Amino acid sequence: MHQEFHAGPLPHPDTLKKYNDILPDAADRIFKMAEKSQVHRENIDQQQMDIIKARVENEINKINKGQNYALIIALTGIAGAITCAFLNQVAIGSILGGSTVVTLVSLFLSERWRKKKEENSEDNDSMNLPTEKEEETD
Numbered sequence: 001m002h003q004e005f006h007a008g009p010l011p012h013p014d015t016l017k018k019y020n021d022i023l024p025d026a027a028d029r030i031f032k033m034a035e036k037s038q039v040h041r042e043n044i045d046q047q048q049m050d051i052i053k054a055r056v057e058n059e060i061n062k063i064n065k066g067q068n069y070a071l072i073i074a075l076t077g078i079a080g081a082i083t084c085a086f087l088n089q090v091a092i093g094s095i096l097g098g099s100t101v102v103t104l105v106s107l108f109l110s111e112r113w114r115k116k117k118e119e120n121s122e123d124n125d126s127m128n129l130p131t132e133k134e135e136e137t138d
Contacts, residue, residue, distance in 0.1 A: 010030065070104070073100075077099070077100030077103075078097060080093075081100065084096060
């Protein structure tokens, strides 16, 4: 007993010969069809990668702009506080400088907490663990 197994995008060479016996150039047509299909798949993959790349670049640009604006605001607040201190407006300078620092620290920490919460949420989703709301309803 003889048994063969063939896997792949193209038929086994013996099968291709049989196709050619039935229809001349059938094997060539099958190869062209497979090549066309491969090129099409590669084009779709490239388009998807281009879309993902554009989204990532857009997100990075947004983050960079936000950081630049935050830097400008922080420097302006600190410069204002220093200016107030030089003009003997210590109370106003302290409030301005203190609020600038507190705001920056709170934004930084809230972003870290948000990311940590998202990571924990993704971990729960990947392990199919119930969330707090689901546990309460059970």
